[in-house]
Amino acid sequence: MQTAIATVCLSGTLNEKLEAIAAARFKGVEIFENDLLSFDGAPAQVGRRIKDLGLAAVTFQPFRDFEGMPEPLRAKAFARAERKFDLMAELGCDLLMICSNVSPDSLGGIDRAAADFRELGERAARRGLRVAFEALAWGRHISDYRDAWEVVRRADHPAVGLVLDSFHVLARGTDLNAIRAIPKERIFLVQVADAPKLNMDYLSWSRHYRCFPGQGELAIGAFMDALHATGFDGLISLEIFNDSFRAGSAHYVAIDGQRSLLVMLDELRQRTGMPVKGLPRLPPRAHCRGIDFIEFALDEAAAATFETALGALGFVKAGVHKSKAVTRWRQGDINLVVNCDNEGFAHSFNITHGSAVCAMALKVDDAAATLSRAVELLDLPFRQVVRTGEIDIPAVRGLGGSLVYFVDDKTDLGRHWEIDFDAPPSSDGGCEAGDAGLIAFDHVSQSMQHEEMLTWLLFYTSLLAVQKTPVQDVLDPGGIVHSQVVETADGAFRLVLNASQSRQTLSSRFLTELFGSGVQHIAFATSDVFATAKRLRARGVELLAIPENYYDDLEVRFDFPPGALDRLRADNILYDRQGAGEYFQLYTKTFDGGFFFEIVERRAYAGFGAANAAIRLAAQARLVRDPASLGR
Ligand code: MG
Ligand code: MG
Secondary structure (H helix, E strand, C coil), X not given: CEEEEEHHHCCCCHHHHHHHHHHCCCCEEEEEHHHHHCXXXXXXXXXXHHHHCCCEEEEEEEECCCCCCCCCHHXXXXXXXXXXXXXXXXXXXXXXXEECCCCCCCCCCHHHHHHHHHHHHHHHHHCCCEEEEECCCCCCCCCCXXXXXXXXXXXXXXXXXXXXXXXXXXXXXXXXXXXXXXXXXXXXXXXXXXXXXXXXXXXHHHHHHCECCCCCCXXXXXXXXXXXXXXXXXXXXXXXXXXXXXXCCHHHHHHHHHHHHHHHHHHHHHHHCCCCCCCCCCCCCECEEEEEEEEEECCHHHHHHHHHHHHHCCCEEEEXXXXXXXXXXXXXXEEEEEECCCCHXXXXXXXXXXXXXXXXXXXXXCHHHHHHHHHHCCCCEECCCCCCCCCCCCEEECHHHCEEEEECCCCHHHHHHHHHEECCCCXXXXXXXXXXXXXXXXXXXXXXXXHHHHHHHHHHHXXXXXXXXXXXXXXXXXXXXXXXXXXXXXXXXXXXXXXXXXXXXXXXXXXXXXXXXXXXXXXXXXXXXXXXXXXXXXXXXXXXXXXXXXXXXXXXXCCCCCCHHHHHHHCCCEEEEECCEEEEEEEECCCCCCCEEEEEEEECCCCCCHHHHHHHHHHHXXXXXCHHHXXX
């Protein structure tokens, strides 16, 4: 099987695109005609550049409005095709991709189309070229791959083959079974594209919302299974039209493309036992058993303030690093690391981003296998010098240049606290008032640029055994925030990804303050939100004030036992209910650097209080304008 990517997926000039494609270890590239036309140089020059980069131009595309034209338009279409054949010869590409006619001038009739293709195949073959036919989901007469295949079958010419494009097939919900009956050598090209499920016309959906396999919601696996039944082992290419991709970095989008193909083909192999030539066998997705710790990069002054705040939240200093200015803070199963060392990764992270979360450590079954899957998937491994006797925790680069560490229990990694940390002096850092009832990490929320959202979604879903929810839109006073959750089936690991195109949302302002993407809030679980609120209040922890109107509205939305609503109101607790499940949330003030903590209690509730997000965002937005209104 040969894999490729179309230049139309990426931003930049043709040369930048080709370099990004080669750097992402692709061997094949589909040349989009517009990229060639806008190139300042002869097609032969492009051909040489492609070769120099170790690539092959696998198709030239798209050729539009060809089949079924009445004369004199028919003759013109053939003349246009001959001109493209000239270009292809110069470019060093032997396959022209033709999509079904959308012109109102075109005439229907399967035999007419087949006759046109037979003649075009004959002309192509004379030059040693081939043509392949794709049914656009919005084609005028041909919009179904089964009809395109019938055209190819009746054209009955060795230089005429079929293109199967997963988007066009799956968007229309066409039955996949007929794919299984197509002889594999007649399929010249397979294009794979995923997409979110949206209710819109096929053309707009295809031109703006396609995404890489695994980033959307289409049944790519079922499509690949049907293709596999034919014995197909030819060309599989990514053809993605997506506004975010074209606004993003060509380099990273090309890597995402490669990553998505590796995962898609590995999954196919797992389902079918099929050997895939030239593709690495990936270690399985890592089973994440939760967050081991979250590390903050702070300077000394900020660390002192932050540690005081952690103490007020009921955390206890549980360890002091043996060789660095790093402390461990603990409550229940929650571990926070405060790093204000003036050397190393956290220090440089702090210089770039200010006070921020610089790393998140995940508990996995096998840290080495997780790292090796990450490396196979082109994630960036990270290493820094550790002192003799200290532990080297495997890590890759995550969002915003932060780190994702992997720890397991099968090696010394399970003892990293003992190995790297000493107990603190007994008088130091303990909280005499006791803890605040926080028991575990509930979820972590990361804010990012809109263009990065699909990248990080794929990062997590390709590496970890997690599921994703559909994108939700949350109303911020400054605009819309897109929010998507990745989580393990048992809820041990839950991550909320947020992005906004408006610069005025809290999510976007956080990016500006942090000078990049990162963790915006961390939610801790408590088993008794009222007891926690009481203890926090006793210690003077400032909580986000929620307006009266919110509670008036709650009163009409739900039935409460007497006094229950007053308790919520008194403690600024947000509330949601789904079926028999209940959810309680409260928020701390925002710390230096823009991040904050949330405290939640779940009673058989699986969501994240989406109904309350707008209320919380408005309360936080009010604080930005009037910091004195904090808490009550
Ligand atoms: Mg296509
Ligand atoms: Mg939250």
